[in-house]
Amino acid sequence: MGMKGFVRAAVIVALCAGCTPGAPAAPTSSSQLASALTIETSLLNYPSMSTQFGMVGHFSPALAVVARGTIIQFHNQDGFNHTATSVAGAVFPAKSPIGFSALTQSGKGIAQAGWSTGLLTGGAFSTSFTTSATGTFLYGCFYHYPEGMRGVIIVQ
Numbered sequence: 001m002g003m004k005g006f007v008r009a010a011v012i013v014a015l016c017a018g019c020t021p022g023a024p025a026a027p028t029s030s031s032q033l034a035s036a037l038t039i040e041t042s043l044l045n046y047p048s049m050s051t052q053f054g055m056v057g058h059f060s061p062a063l064a065v066v067a068r069g070t071i072i073q074f075h076n077q078d079g080f081n082h083t084a085t086s087v088a089g090a091v092f093p094a095k096s097p098i099g100f101s102a103l104t105q106s107g108k109g110i111a112q113a114g115w116s117t118g119l120l121t122g123g124a125f126s127t128s129f130t131t132s133a134t135g136t137f138l139y140g141c142f143y144h145y146p147e148g149m150r151g152v153i154i155v156q
């Protein structure tokens, strides 16, 4: 995105401040009380670091360990467009496996193959994702995978 685009995105963020509902939906049953985690997303912050899964970064926490049942939401903190999109496998492939379908929201659970937040414009919050199965789940940004914009969620 050029400077013009960045400024426009920043203006949209300013206009929308306060108009985006951020909180995940409250649990409807007391037996389903679960904690929630918001993963922050920023190309300008949270630099890449090396993990056993490959480089992760630009998400915070980029390596999240959560209890099963935790509700996860992503928040775009900057003025760039991002996605958080499922990446299959145990390690990050060198070349981005994320296709254009990532720009449309899909899936409801982190353990679901092919889930994606869809396009998150500046300041946007994603839909809430469940963590109903244990495991290690990789994801990345459609736009910035090559820049190391990737993360891992470990559900215990």
Ligand SMILES: [Cu+2]
Residues within 6 Å of the ligand: 043, 080, 081, 082, 083, 141, 142, 143, 144, 145, 149
């Ligand atoms: Cu991105």
